Amino acid sequence: MRQLHIIACVKVVPKPEEVKVNPENWTIERDGVRSEINPPDMNVLEMALALKEQHGGKVTVVAMGPPMFDSYLRLALAMGADEAYLLSDRSFAGADTLATSYALAQGIRKIGEFDLILCGEESSDGATAQVPPGIAEWLNTSQITYAEDLKIVPDSGMVKAQRELAGGYEVIQVPLPCTASVKVGANEPRFMDIERKTWANAEGPVTTWNAQDIEVDPEMIGIPGSPTIVDGVAQAEATERKREFLKGTPEEQVKALIERLRPYL
Numbered sequence: 001m002r003q004l005h006i007i008a009c010v011k012v013v014p015k016p017e018e019v020k021v022n023p024e025n026w027t028i029e030r031d032g033v034r035s036e037i038n039p040p041d042m043n044v045l046e047m048a049l050a051l052k053e054q055h056g057g058k059v060t061v062v063a064m065g066p067p068m069f070d071s072y073l074r075l076a077l078a079m080g081a082d083e084a085y086l087l088s089d090r091s092f093a094g095a096d097t098l099a100t101s102y103a104l105a106q107g108i109r110k111i112g113e114f115d116l117i118l119c120g121e122e123s124s125d126g127a128t129a130q131v132p133p134g135i136a137e138w139l140n141t142s143q144i145t146y147a148e149d150l151k152i153v154p155d156s157g158m159v160k161a162q163r164e165l166a167g168g169y170e171v172i173q174v175p176l177p178c179t180a181s182v183k184v185g186a187n188e189p190r191f192m193d194i195e196r197k198t199w200a201n202a203e204g205p206v207t208t209w210n211a212q213d214i215e216v217d218p219e220m221i222g223i224p225g226s227p228t229i230v231d232g233v234a235q236a237e238a239t240e241r242k243r244e245f246l247k248g249t250p251e252e253q254v255k256a257l258i259e260r261l262r263p264y265l
């Protein structure tokens with residue numbers, strides 16, 4: 001039987017405190033800004049690696065973005081992923097979620113057979129949460145969003161997940177292949193393995209594919225393939241937090257604190 005193959009989609013995003021938006025075209029500025037793996041995508045990596053430990057198989061990481069994403073893919077390899085693919089081409093730039101999910105789906109198609117595609121619940125920069133359902137549609141897989149926990153049901157060809165709902169959760173079971181988005185904080189991402197880091201940096205299998213390699217329709221990627229236009233971005237006003245140091249013995253401070261909180265109870 002073919003081994004379990006999990007694809008982990010990982011986006012590299014600017015650190016939240018450094019996000020800058022270009023006022024001309026409302027795209028994210030990446031130059032001179034420190035980046036990180038999108039936080040929910042760290043939970044994706046952990047979930048993929050834990051499932052591999054349980055069932056065997058392979059974890060492949062995929063990202064679409066500029067060449068500098070390469071070093072972050074090597075981080076994923078150092079955590080335990082087996083191989084990585086970077087979809088990188090100037091013609092991918094300016095993609096909305098439709099064009100992004102199309103390019104990622106084409107890359108995944110080219111990688112070959114898979115059972116499970118894991119994405120983060122949303123990115124910390126664009127934050128639309130539309131890419132995972134988009135990939136599911138392009139590849140015609142079943143889909144689960146906002147998974148807090150996910151298990152492969154042995155010998156059934158099914159995956160079972162607990163997914164978040166407002167004020168509760170539901171448990172659903174769907175057939176593989178499946179595309180699932182994972183809640184931030186769903187697990188505790190492992191640290192990278194230092195020996196694997198040396199291997200990942202020196203000879204880790206990161207393959208870069210351009211638009212031609214993944215056989216995309218040029219009209220469906222980047223700006224030509226993106227019907228969404230960001231019309232404007234507004235800066236939320238910063239609100240000053242109030243701070244007060246309570247004086248007295250610990251007992252007096254607790255009493256004073258309760259008095260302060262009472263109006264809100």
Ligand SMILES: Cc1cc2nc3c(=O)[nH]c(=O)nc-3n(C[C@H](O)[C@H](O)[C@H](O)COP(=O)(O)OP(=O)(O)OC[C@H]3O[C@@H](n4cnc5c(N)ncnc54)[C@H](O)[C@@H]3O)c2cc1C
Binds near residue numbers: 126127131
């Ligand atoms: C201010 C601003 C507003 C925007 N508003 C919109 C909008 O309203 N509509 C729209 O279509 N686009 C919008 N965009 C563009 C959007 O950021 C990009 O389309 C982006 O490529 C994908 O959307 P997302 O970041 O929201 O992904 P999400 O759907 O939030 O990401 C969910 C998961 O999908 C995976 N994923 C997403 N992108 C990648 C990638 N490049 N490589 C690997 N995995 C990935 C990751 O696992 C990620 O955790 C906006 C961009 C900006 C800067």
